[in-house]
Amino acid sequence: MTAERLDPAGLAPPAGFSHAVVATGSRIVFLAGQTALDAGGEITGDTLPEQFAKALANLLAALSAAGGTSADLARVTVYATDLAAYRAHARELGRVWRRLAGRDYPAMAVVQVVRLWDERAMVELDGFAVLA
Numbered sequence: 001m002t003a004e005r006l007d008p009a010g011l012a013p014p015a016g017f018s019h020a021v022v023a024t025g026s027r028i029v030f031l032a033g034q035t036a037l038d039a040g041g042e043i044t045g046d047t048l049p050e051q052f053a054k055a056l057a058n059l060l061a062a063l064s065a066a067g068g069t070s071a072d073l074a075r076v077t078v079y080a081t082d083l084a085a086y087r088a089h090a091r092e093l094g095r096v097w098r099r100l101a102g103r104d105y106p107a108m109a110v111v112q113v114v115r116l117w118d119e120r121a122m123v124e125l126d127g128f129a130v131l132a
Contacts, residue, residue, distance in 0.1 A: 001025035001130045017108035023130035031064040034058035035121040043120040070101035076127035083112035088111040
């Protein structure tokens with residue numbers, strides 16, 4: 001994929017995301033929502049940062065299975081059950097993102113939800129990628 005990340009001067013400076021991603025490639029991979037499920041189907045992690053790390057690792061594993069890498073991510077949506085907690089841990093979550101996915105940020109949104117499919121889950125990530 002070739003990706004042009006656009007952050008127009010008239011918008012607030014982005015922190016941990018890109019305002020727009022123009023992606024060119026031949027395959028689009030739609031990634032299902034991933035939580036902190038382990039291989040046995042159990043939620044792991046007792047804290048939001050722990051669950052975020054596992055959910056992101058799961059998302060990247062699904063992308064890798066399709067032949068992609070984190071640099072191919074064009075869009076990610078984060079669903080959090082507690083937006084105040086997400087904001088309180090934002091710096092730590094940013095460090096987790098950079099450790100697992102690097103600094104090629106996709107277009108992103110964070111949305112608060114009442115609950116997720118597994119009631120122990122605090123966070124879920126989904127998205128799509130464009131592969132060359």
